Amino acid sequence: MRRCMPVKIPDNLPAAGILESENIFVMSETRAANQDIRPMKVLILNLMPNKIETETQLLRLLGNxxxxxxxxxxxxxxxESKHTSIDHMNNFYRDFKAISHKNYDGLIITGAPLGQIEFEEVTYWDHIREIIDWSQRHVTSVLFLCWAAHAALYHLYGLNRKLLKTKRAGVFLHQRTSQHLPLLRGFDDEFLAPHSRFAQMDIDELKAHPGLQVLTESDEAGAYMVLxxxxxxxxVxxxxxxxxxxxxDEYFRxxxxxxxxxxxxxxxxxxxPEQEPVARWYGHGSLLVSNWLNYYVYQLTPYNLDDMSAITPWEEAELP
Incomplete structure (x- = not known):
């Protein structure tokens, strides 16, 4: 019987115990050292304040x-982080200098609580731009989430977001606008997804750009997935x-x-707000990350990561 393969994480990472209690297969670095397999190497740039919470959320999806x-x-x-101990950061996180010479199969850049600040006013904006530029040469595929998606669209394509009068927070209905793309395999025609942001991209500008394709959108929340x-x-x-x-938690905070x-x-x-929320987006979130990792990372990445020139665009790849 085929089993889900594990996510390899550093020994003693707090997320390990949480994920194991949920029967999500994770493997320590020590155990993984005895495996003879070419794993996917994924880098996560975590910009969220509560690092441990976000690590666990993303590892939960990657582990499926x-x-x-x-x-x-x-x-x-x-x-120093206000919400995460310095010991945790020093033990488990790496600086860009330490990895900038490497290549990766995938990169995930998270959102950040910077929705009301102009990009150029973000203290680490130059560093974000440097990492985005680096990723275009050293990573097979990049998944940008929320604020990071807006920042990358601005930096790479010159498309700026529009600030909203109030925070757009909630769970919204979305529709597929493209058919037969590997990223959308298994997606229903309509699905739910959570949003939490102070800005929105102009969907007409996204659709008009020749280098971009809007895959899913919402009448209330605008464009959701753009490739x-x-x-x-x-x-995303x-x-x-x-x-x-x-x-x-965000609402009451x-x-x-x-x-x-x-x-x-x-x-x-x-x-x-005094009643329990209802989670209705888990299936979509899991499928999104699984399809991205399979079709846009695993199927396209070179076996030897030193040869990034071997990456074949999806349109030319011979995949099932």
């Missing part, structure tokens, strides 16, 4: 594939990695900070 995945965690700077013409970059405007209580947030849409039972 039939591929073995080696994960490196990357930080944007070495400044570059060479299949190297996937821009929401948060497929979010767990059941993530939007709830903002409420406690006196920000007067609106109640996340289509999320709490009866739209009542």
């Amino acid at each position: 594939t039939p591929l073995q995945v080696d994960v490196d965690l990357l930080r944007i700077h070495d400044k 570059s013409s060479n299949s190297r970059n996937l821009f 405007m929401g948060h497929p990695e979010y767990q059941k209580l993530t939007l709830k 903002d409420l406690g900070a006196g920000l007067k947030p609106e109640i996340p849409q289509n999320y709490f039972r009866n739209d009542d």
Whole structure:
């Protein structure tokens, strides 16, 4: 019987115990050293404040594939984090200098709580641009999430987001706008996905750009999944990695900070924050990451990562 292959993570990473309790197969570096297999090497640039929570969310999705995945965690700077201990950061995260000479099969860049700040005013904007440029030469495929998707579309294509008057938070219905793409295999015609952001891309500008293809969209939340013409970059405007209580935690955090947030849409039972939320996007999130990792990373990446020139665009690849 075929089993899901594990995600390889550093020994003692806090996410290990959580994922093992959920029967998600993870493997320590020590155990993986005895495996004779070419795993997918995936780098995660984690820009979210609570590093451990985001690590666990993404590793949960990566662990639901039939591929073995080696994960490196990357930080944007070495400044002390308000929400994650310095010991955790020093033990498990790497600086860009330490990995910039390497090639990776995949890269995931997370969202960031920077939705109301102009890109050029972000303290590490130059570093973000450097990593995005590096990824176009050293990574087979890049998955940009939420703020990172907006930042990359701005840097790579010159398309800027539009700030919203209020935060767009909730779970929204989306439709497929493309057919027969590997990334959408198994997707229903309509599906739900969570959003949490202060800005939105102009969907007409995205559709008009010759280097981009809008794959899924929402009447309420706009473009959701956008793919570059060479299949190297996937821009996801929401948060497929979010767990059941993530939007709830954000809502009550903002409420406690006196920000007067609106109640996340289509999320709490009866739209009542005193009632439990309903998670209705897990299947979509898992399928999105699995399809990305299989069709746009594993099927296209060279066996020898030193030869990035061997990457074949999806349109030319001979895949099942």
